[in-house]
Amino acid sequence: GAVVSQHPSWVICKSGTSVKIECRSLDFQATTMFWYRQFPKQSLMLMATSNEGSKATYEQGVEKDKFLINHASLTLSTLTVTSAHPEDSSFYICSARASYPYGYTFGSGTRLTVV
Amino acid sequence: QKEVEQNSGPLSVPEGAIASLNCTYSDRGSQSFFWYRQYSGKSPELIMSIYSNGDKEDGRFTAQLNKASQYVSLLIRDSQPSDSATYLCAVNNPNSGYALNFGKGTSLLVTP
Numbered sequence: 001g002a003v004v005s006q007h008p009s010w011v012i013c014k015s016g017t018s019v020k021i022e023c024r025s026l027d028f029q030a031t032t033m034f035w036y037r038q039f040p041k042q043s044l045m046l047m048a049t050s051n052e053g054s055k056a057t058y059e060q061g062v063e064k065d066k067f068l069i070n071h072a073s074l075t076l077s078t079l080t081v082t083s084a085h086p087e088d089s090s091f092y093i094c095s096a097r098a099s100y101p102y103g104y105t106f107g108s109g110t111r112l113t114v115v
Numbered sequence: 116q117k118e119v120e121q122n123s124g125p126l127s128v129p130e131g132a133i134a135s136l137n138c139t140y141s142d143r144g145s146q147s148f149f150w151y152r153q154y155s156g157k158s159p160e161l162i163m164s165i166y167s168n169g170d171k172e173d174g175r176f177t178a179q180l181n182k183a184s185q186y187v188s189l190l191i192r193d194s195q196p197s198d199s200a201t202y203l204c205a206v207n208n209p210n211s212g213y214a215l216n217f218g219k220g221t222s223l224l225v226t227p
Contacts, residue, residue, distance in 0.1 A: 006158075032213060034213075034214050034215070042219065043203065043217045043218060043219040043220055044159070044203070044215075044217045045217075046214050046215075046216075049212060049213075049214055057212075091156075093158055093159075095215070097213050103149075103161065103164060104149070104161070104215060106158045106159055106160075107158060108157070108158050109156075109157065109158040111156070
């Protein structure tokens with residue numbers, strides 16, 4: 001089945017630094033990648049949608065200059081949290097939409113802690 | 116704002132019983148409906164998808180969809196302690212893009 005590999009699984013960084021999260025589709029071409037954020041005991045909130053080769057579409061309230069998304073190829077999408085602050089600490093999950101019957105495939109998530 | 120509503124629970128059922136999880140959605144244009152299971156600290160994993168009105172069964176799981184009532188449910192038969200997790204309902208309206216809209220999830224606890 002379709003697999004999305006997400007790295008790192010967890011990261012601790014200092015306030016003010018940047019962190020890059022990678023999602024790779026291993027056995028299919030992910031034309032669209034979705035990036036979600038999940039705070040404790042909350043649901044997944046869509047941050048942005050990225051299509052290969054074009055600019056990402058950000059949801060209302062998500063700062064595009066802070067959360068940089070690159071989807072340069074059909075198998076790799078990255079999310080960079082720039083100038084991270086403690087309030088950015090969260091669980092970040094990517095999801096790729098693949099052709100039927102795979103549907104939506106989720107990465108394993110990245111636990112970001114900003115200290 | 117398109118809403119997906121779930122009772123947060125926790126829903127507690129004894130082992131072997133039927134667990135019933137419910138979800139309502141506000142977007143009448145929704146066409147795809149999914150149930151995901153999420154263990155603490157882990158990514159969601161797909162349990163069931165349903166696209167047409169009626170019931171869809173897969174092993175111990177049955178999804179039920181009623182588009183007129185904007186209601187989708189998940190039944191878990193012969194519940195096991197390993198089923199204890201948060202169950203997320205997700206819907207999609209392709210006319211609004213292909214991203215899934217998630218509910219807040221229902222916490223299920225299956226007691227031995």
